[in-house]
Amino acid sequence: MRTTLILSGGLDSTVLLFHLRREHDVRCVSFNYGQRHGTRELEAAREIAMLAGVQHQVLDLTGLSLPSALTTPDAAIPLGHYADASMKATVVPNRNMIMLAVAAGIAIGEGREAVAYAAHAGDHTIYPDCRPAFVDSMAAALLGCDWQPITLLAPFITWTKADIARHGVEVGAPLDLTWSCYQGGELHCGKCGTCHERREAFTVAGVVDPTRYAG
């Protein structure tokens, strides 16, 4: 299958790239939507795509000015557990539908059959556009959005992040190159919701955490 993958440069989408490329002809798209950790995240995505030997394109959506703590330079990034209600400040409105819609437009233009993203079970509490019902309705919409059906792949939708980390080792994903931290500093801060989630995933998976955390 010829598949366009949304690659953020984080753990989940990186493992999905190495998972898919065993059987798919994959090309990757990343998005700059003004995320504060964009420089680090998109740098990681570029490096990972190059290592995987797949085509990669960064698309600029900064003109949309989507409002979120993630896209507002002076807003506080909530610290603490990733499933805390406070983490909802990091929701970027309709981010996944926008990214999937654009990825599908590009896939259609290139005659590709599928788009993929790495939503997983750990996202369900905070991110509405990672829930199974959203995936199902988007899958239906993508099947009918063009004269050629586009298949939506979200194979990690019921997996935990620990499952993904474990699988990452199996498929040889470069976990050390992935970037999660929402702060976007020199090193992972180790304190924001997504750093907590990353650390916990490695611990639960029993996989050595290759991340250098600040402090």
Add this chain to the structure above:
Amino acid sequence: MRTTLILSGGLDSTVLLFHLRREHDVRCVSFNYGQRHGTRELEAAREIAMLAGVQHQVLDLTGLSLPSALTTPDAAIPLGHYADASMKATVVPNRNMIMLAVAAGIAIGEGREAVAYAAHAGDHTIYPDCRPAFVDSMAAALLGCDWQPITLLAPFITWTKADIARHGVEVGAPLDLTWSCYQGGELHCGKCGTCHERREAFTVAGVVDPTRYAG
């Protein structure tokens, strides 16, 4: 209802604006996706939104380089009947899903409850993302894309363009300000598929066509 409308500056979305604003708090978004007739179309949208007294914003998606005869400066715009198979060259891949997704993102950011677009029955043959099944699945996806449900409004989905022209008169829409022609010249060319469709709609509706056609 607080509703975000996708306003192209054409006949259908202009009538929808005047239809909705009788009962909705409407704000409009238009998109520059590199359409050749963009200057004329977006100019029309601006003028119409100003006349309607509603907020209006043009969003730039030219960075996505969506491929179509409509976005390729040297490609031939197919002439003739708007339902001819040749008109499929004017499909912009996944345009409506992208526009709806972005409009919903903006609506969520502003606490609005609905997004609207003017797909109609005359589009079904050529544009896959105007078909009722697409509207239904997108409606489901939009209900679940955020913690607050977003309602998708496509009230013209079973109407003909003649129905829309007739209704335009009833709701006082400025039909003379609307722009349809894909060629984007000084005047409507009168020959491209969308000019054919426009002319036919006025004739069938028994509405005086206010358009000045070239030649």
